Amino acid sequence: MYRYSNHEKNELILCKSLAKLIMNIALHHFRLVDTISREGSLTKAAASLHLTQSALSHQLKELEKELDIEVFHRQGKKLQLTEVGYRFLRSSEKILAEIRTLEEDINNYKNGKTGKLNISMQCYTAYHWLPGVIKDFKSQWPDININIVSDASRRPLEYLMRGDLDLGIVRTQMVNTQIVYEPIFEDRLICILPADHPLAKKAVIDICDFQDQELILALYDPSYQETPIIETLIQEQHVKPKTLSRIHYTDATIEMVNAGLGISVMADWIVKPYLPGKHIVTKPLHHSIAKRTWYAATCRDTPVIQNFLTCLKNHFCKTEMLCNEFDNLETYQELRAG
Known part of the structure; x- marks a missing residue:
């Protein structure tokens, strides 16, 4: 019949105890063992944990009662880990390190850092x-x-x-x-025209100026169903462009204007990157329709x-x-x- 060594017996006892106590051991028990081991006495450990010595002693007895085995040897005022205590300490160090990481992660999330x-x-x-x-x-x-x-x-x-x-x-x-x-911001709608277009001489463009013009509107997303604000205003004011084209791409719209095929309305920040080298001028729209x-x-x-x-x-x-x-x-x- 196989005989267990003392070390193996202690490991078996600890495993059985831990299996029994998984739901009963509290976080303060892990901190208790870790702190007593580090400080070497109940007095110093109690001060470190901001507890009275009697309260800490009670917690230690509570833990050893639950484990049904000693965690520390008492040598006068000094405490020394038992073999089971060392095993418990190893788990304590891992658990407390993970808890500290968890707390840091939660705080970082709460503060918007992660x-x-x-x-x-x-x-x-x-x-x-x-x-x-x-x-x-x-x-x-x-x-x-x-x-x-x-x-x-x-x-x-x-x-x-x-x-x-x-x-x-x-x-x-x-x-x-x-x-x-x-x-968060307002963009300014501007009219873009070929440089030699008759409307290029005007200081400000109004909705009525689109009457009988070849108007090209950029729809920035083919699947987007919103009617462009300019098209809505044209309908409301009964203005009738000569033609109304809807193009799904900004660069294509600007190239058509550059080729003299019509005029368009866009936000100023959309237009500016495309203007260098183009035969195009921009004119502000009337203030009542100039912003979104x-x-x-x-x-x-x-x-x-x-x-x-x-x-x-x-x-x-x-x-x-x-x-x-x-x-x-x-x-x-x-x-x-x-």
């Missing part, structure tokens, strides 16, 4: 400025994983409602939903979302100042030229 963010925009053309915002954001919160959900550009509000999107940058709103909208508001749409509030919103607002605040400086410079140059 996590993920699924974002999208209602307009594909808008993605040219988004990387700059993400770069600024990542410089401050490098451990946030940002995922651009390009498919959500077609139906960002639906994706938000389903929970597949954390933040959408949109220009339309749904009523009676749980979505919260926060204005874009919103950050969310269904929930987290530190990560709020931090990204702050970056968005800062970006557009800087952009607006630069645009104003650019506009002032253009005006100054025009005055000098005149």
Whole structure:
């Protein structure tokens, strides 16, 4: 018959005890063994744990009673781990280290330092400025994983409602939903014309100026069903362009204008990257139709979302100042030229 060694007997006893006590051992028991082992006495351990010595002694007796075996040898005022105690300590160190990591991860998440963010925009053309915002954001919160959900550009509000999107940058709103909208910037609609077009001589373009014109409107997403604001205004004011074309791509629209095939209306920030080298001029629209508001749409509030919103607002605040400086410079140059 096989005889167990003393070491094997102790291991078996410990395994049986641990199996019995998995649901009974509390976190403070692991801290207790870890601290007493490190400090070497109940007095020092009690001070470290901000407990009275009697309270700590009671907890130790409670643990040993549950385990049905000694964890420490008493040698006067000193305590020394038993073999079972050493085994318990090894588990304590692993568990406490994992708990500390867990607490740190939770605090980082609560403070917006870690996590993920699924974002999208209602307009594909808008993605040219988004990387700059993400770069600024990542410089401050490098451990946030940002995922651009390009498919959500077609139906960002639906994706938000389903929970597949954390933040959408949109220009339309749904009523009676749980979505919260926060204005982040306004874009200015401008008219783009061939440089030799008769309307290029006007200072400001109004809706009535589109009468009998060859009008080309860019639909930034083929699947997007929203009627462009200019088309709506034309219908409301009974203005009839000579032709009305709808093109699904910004660059194609601009090339058609550049070729003298018509005029168009776009947001200024969309147009500017395409203008160098083109035979095109831009003219402001009448103030009553010149602006559109874009919103950050969310269904929930987290530190990560709020931090990204702050970056968005800062970006557009800087952009607006630069645009104003650019506009002032253009005006100054025009005055000098005149």
